[in-house]
Every structure is written in C-alpha cells, then in structure tokens.
Amino acid sequence: MPPQLKTLIPLFAIFITLFLVARYFLVPVSFGDQGHYRFYSVEENKEKVMQYAGKDACTECHDDKAEELSSGMHANLSCESCHGAGMIHYENPETTNIVKPDERVFCGLCHSFNPTRKDKIAQINLDEHNIDNKCIECHNPHNPWE
C-alpha cells in the first residue's frame, strides 16, 4: 500500500469515528421513536397552557347567564367569543375577571354593515344607527331581541 494511504486511511477512520461518537451523544432522547423527529416533542406540544376554558366551564358557575343566552339569538355563541379567554378567571374566580366589551365597534365586528356578509347576519350602519348610545343600552347582549 502506498505510504500516503497508510496515513490517510487511519486519519479518515479517526474522523469518522469521532463523528459517530459525537452523533451518539448529540441525538436527543426519543428521536426516531415514531418517525424522524423527537417523539417527546409531541408531549411537549400537548402540555402547552390553555387560555380558553370553553362554554361548559363558564356554565359551571354562570348557569343563569347560560340559560339567558340559550333562549335568544346569541344561543350558539360561546361566552368567550365576546368575553375573551377565560381560563385564568376560571382558575382564580375571586381575583381575576373576564372582559366585558361594550364599545359599539366590538358589536360592529359582526353587525356593522358589510355587503360581504349580507343576508348572513343582522346588520346596521354604525355611523347612522342610534349613534349616541352604546349597543348594549338597548340590546341585551345575552338576548339581543328581548
């Protein structure tokens, strides 16, 4: 064998071995358990914190409001559609509270006139319809046509 190869082959062998050793330590635990990814990552994704509690959670305490809601046009709405994420309030009901939006603009997100949603939902022109008052002064958001 030529002397060049006598040196080069061991050098490359050492290099490859070092790589394999490094690889052994660098591949994270659970990698490749299910596919070409770190399987624990699935669990980590599951463990993320929830912000929205869901309507059932709200109903546990506020069954009166839930009942009121269920009888009107907003029956299919979730509490958190308007009141925002409620998990923190659900877990600490004494110290935290949900939001109660009362601006005209907020109601307008659904109900301001836009031909794109015409025929799908009750609409008003925010610039014309009873402009001096908040919507909720006339319409009970839990039962708008009451």
Added chain:
Amino acid sequence: MEQHYQHLYEMLSQVHGYIYPNEIDLQWGLLIVLYPYITGLVAGAFILASLERVFNVKVLKPTYHLALLTALSFLLVATLPLVSHLGHPERAYEIMTTPQGGSAMAIFGFVYLWYLMVVLLLEIWFDYRRDIVLWSRTTKGFKGILYKILTLGVTDLSPKTIKWDDKLGYIITLVGIPSAFILHGYVGFIFGSVKANPWWSTVLMPVIFLFSAMVSGIALVMFIYMAVSFLRKQKIDMLALDTIAKYLFYILILDFTLEGLDQIHRIYEAEESFEILELLVHGKLFITFFIFQLFLGTIIPLVSLGTLQVYKPKEKTRRLIYLASSLLVLFGVFFMRWNVVIGGQLFSKSFYGFTDYKLNLIGSEGLLMSITWVIIPFFILAFLLWLLPPWKKIHDE
C-alpha cells in the same frame, strides 16, 4: 426586535395587491443569494481545474493550481453565510446528526464535507505533497512548521511514492468532477424542488445552476489569473487565457440556451402562475433580470467573447476584453442568483400581489456583512498562494 418590527411595518407599506400576512417577513435575503453564488464559484473553478487534469488540456497548466486554490478558498467560506443566517446557528450540527432524508437541504453537510475533505483537500495535498516535503526541509520558522504538519508525516519522496501521488490525485479528480456536478446541481435542486414556488420549481433548475456555476467559476479563475499575474508582474500566458475564454464562451452559450429554454417553456405553457411571474419579471426584477443578468452579464460577454473566437486583435486588447468579460459574467451570475432567490420571494404564493426587499447596510444580513463574506475568500486565497505558491512548484516536464 423593535427594529425588525419597524422594518416590517415599512415593508407593509410597500406591498402591492394582496400577500399572505406571514409573507411580509421575507425569509431569505442577501446571505442566501451568496450561498449558491459562492458554491457555484467553487464548483466552476474546480471543473476548470479538472479539465486540465482529466481531459489533459495542457495549455491550461498555468491556471490549474490557481483554480484549485481558488476553489478551496471559496469553499471554506461557502457555509458561513448559511450558518450565520440560521435562527439558531448553535443547532446547525443537527443537520449532520439527524439529517432528514426527504429534505433536499439535509445532505448539504455531507455533500460539503465530502467535497472539502475528500475532493479538494486531498487533490491539493496529493498535488503538492512533494513540494511541501521539499519546502519543509528548507523553510524555517512558522512556515516551516506549517509545512511539516501539512506533510502529515508522509515524507517519502521515492519515485514510486511520487508516482502514487499522481495516480491517487488523478482518481480524486475523476471522483471530483461528478462531485462538483452534484455539489452545485444539488444547490439548484434545493430551489427547483419547492413546488409551492412556481418561479423556482423547474426541473431545469439544477442544470441551470450547474452551468451558471461553471460560467462563474471559469470567469473567476480567469480574473484571478490576470490579477495574480499583474500583481506578480508576470507575463500572462495568452494561450492559456485564450483557451479559458473559449471554454467560458462555449459554456456561456449552453447556460444561456438552458435559461432561455426554461423561460420559453414557462412563457409557452403559461400556467396559472404565469401572469404574476410576468408582472414580476417586467416589474420588480426588470433591472436585475433584463439589464444586469441578461444584457450586461450574458449578452455583452457572449458577443465580445464570440467575436474573439473569429477575430483576434492584439494581446493588450484581448486582455482588456477578457478582464471586462470575466467581471461582467461574475456580475451577471450574481444577479442570476439574486433573481432566483430574492425574485422567488417577491411575489405572494396567493398570486395576488408583491412585497419588496429592502437591503440593510448594517446587521448580520446587511450589505457590509455580505461584502465581507465575498472578500474573505480572497484573503484566504492570498494566504494559500503564500503557503503553496504554484509558481514555485517543481515541474516534471
């Protein structure tokens, strides 16, 4: 962060038509333009060097070692813009430890290492071993130590062993040619395989990248040969230069034909993305595509190099034309990469609008940093020429 948001708000005002909201943040900037550019220079320079060795084009002898060292200088830098562009550069090793087989990008680490360690370094080593051994005996100080290390302890200078140098170097060159093709064809595949992007997604992309790589690499060696000769106050071997120019001309024709074919095909098929791409090319890419890449970078060099194939003016004029052509080709290929990488991100995948790319002067992705990445290889080359001067090698003939 605030600066980034501010930049994005500015970009928001540059949007024409509709783009997906996540598209305002343009992902691959100038650094990723440099990556295929630099890799292409490497592949091209190497292929030029191999011509001499494998196809026995003797007139190219004066540029053989220069081409190899040029390829090495640029290859050493090729990964740096890429890695510095990552969101988590410290995790870059993952591409080697857990490469995902389905990804065109995953084998980059291996292709790169193969090319660096097995092809370029070995070829240069075999080629220079005898000289390194001789130099290590006569040189003192730091340089002498460096030579001693570079011999790797193989100091045998018997004719038999030297013959092995030649034989093994030849084998490496044989392996090297397909490797160079793979290295750069593969870079083209990274873009060509993105089916979501109609500006990139074409089977011709790897081939186009390969030929433009050869064009740019040959132009670079041509330029460096002239520059080094000028700096060393040596006479340029016009026969070698004429031959390189001839190759440049032929490969430029091929490159131009392929890119033309790609565009004609695109125009003739006129698929659903055609309208937005047409607007792109005639709008945001007009200057970089038609003027920089096509006119300055392709047509002018083609015409001037073509003219020299049939009409030979005196040496000085030829040298000037070669100098201008090589620089124009380098300029043009850079903008070819630009048009691919940046151009492919300027239009929305909704096909309803455009965003803009604003180059910052400073910052890790800014202009100054990018210029640095292009300049560093020249310093490496200067170092390599100091360490392994091709003109001090022993010639057999």
Added chain:
Amino acid sequence: MGISNKEQSRRRFIKSAAVAAGGLLATSLINPFNAVLFAMDKPEDPTKPWWGYAIDISKCIGCGRCANACKTENNVPREPFYFRTWIEQYTILNDGTVKVESPNGGMDGFKQPVAEEDIFKSFFVPKMCNHCSKSPCVQVCPVGATYETPDGVVLVDETYCIGCRYCVQACPYGCRYIHPEKNVVDKCTLCYHRISKGKTTACIEVCPTQARILGDLNDKNGPLVKFLKEHNCLVLKPHLNTGSKLYYNELSQEVG
C-alpha cells in the same frame, strides 16, 4: 401445414393474453389494485383519530374572532406579520377584478370599500395550516424539527428547529412564520394541547357562526365526515398534491 399463419398468430395472441390476464390476476391478489385515489394520504391507523378540519365559507361573517382567539391561546406575537390563522375578504367586481384584503389578518374586522352595486360576489375565507398528509413543509425540514403526528397534525419541535426557513418557503399556503422572539418556525398546531384533552380548538370555540368544524376523519359518524358527505368540499391548491386535510365548503375558484 395444417394450421394457417393467421390461425397461429391468433393462438399466440390468445395464449399471451391469457398469460397476461393470469399474471394480472395473480398480482392483484397479492397487491389488489385500488382504483380509489386518496386526495390525502391514508391514515396510519384507522382505529385512532386522524384529525381534519373543515371551513364553511357560506357561514363565515369575517368577525375575526378566530384569529384573535388564536393569538391569545397560542401566544402569537400581536404584530400584524404573524398569524396562525387569518381571514381574507374576497371581492369580485362586476368588471371581473378580484380584490383580496386581510387587514391585520381580519382581527379588527372588515370594511367593504367597494359599493354594493359594483360587487359581483364577495365572501370571507379563513385560512390556517392545512395539516397536509403529504406536507411539503415536513418533507423539506433538514433536521426533523417539523413532523406529522400519528394522528395527522403537523407540529414543530421548537427546541430542535434550526431556523433555516426552508419550510416557510415550501408551504404553498403561507401558514408558517419565524417567531420573532424564539427565532424558530411557528405555525398552527390545531390546538394540539386542547384537542388531545378533548377540547376543541380556540378558533372553533369562539366562532359565532360555527363556520369551522374539527373532526376525526376516521370517525365515519363524526361531525367532519358528516359535513364532508353533505357538502361539496374542496381543498386549496389541489394540483400541488399536498394531501391537505383542510376542506372548504363553497370554495370559489378565485381563492389563492
């Protein structure tokens, strides 16, 4: 010669046809030919959930509550360049012009700048990750930092992502972004932390018109399969063969 040439060739034909038919039969017994082409990949395990999603364009009123809730639930940066879900307003004018807008992803609601009489038709299209079963983004990830779970959700391993952005380029739907603080890619997880605990996604929770439907494609009596049965649904960019599992009812051809 008792048998004519013609006869001979006829026999030969019958013989080779029989061989071919027999061979075909034999192979089909081993590997039955399936004429049913799956728009998506086949589920890994038909007994387990295989999540899919449907959006009823005819019901969406463009209130933007989904995009807003998504940002809250998943800590998505509030700047208008990062969305896991957003809503587009399409307006096709009488002269054929198509106008698309999504100001702040639709989170602040929509205005319709075009006069009603000039509108040919107009509708809202909520967008989000398609959780493709042949996802181009998973295909291109060089390190395996994004993957499809066995139950059909495309997730990101944010501790492993190197931030190369190749997946952002590969997603035809523009559903991925680089998280500006974490410097890794981020995308819709189909609220994996919720659906794996039996809850629904945040976007569905707050949708006032039930325009969004989550379901298990393996559950033949489930809400999603029922919806797909009762409506003519399409996926986005079907020619790209991404195996999208996000189905749209009343999807119009203008939607890009």
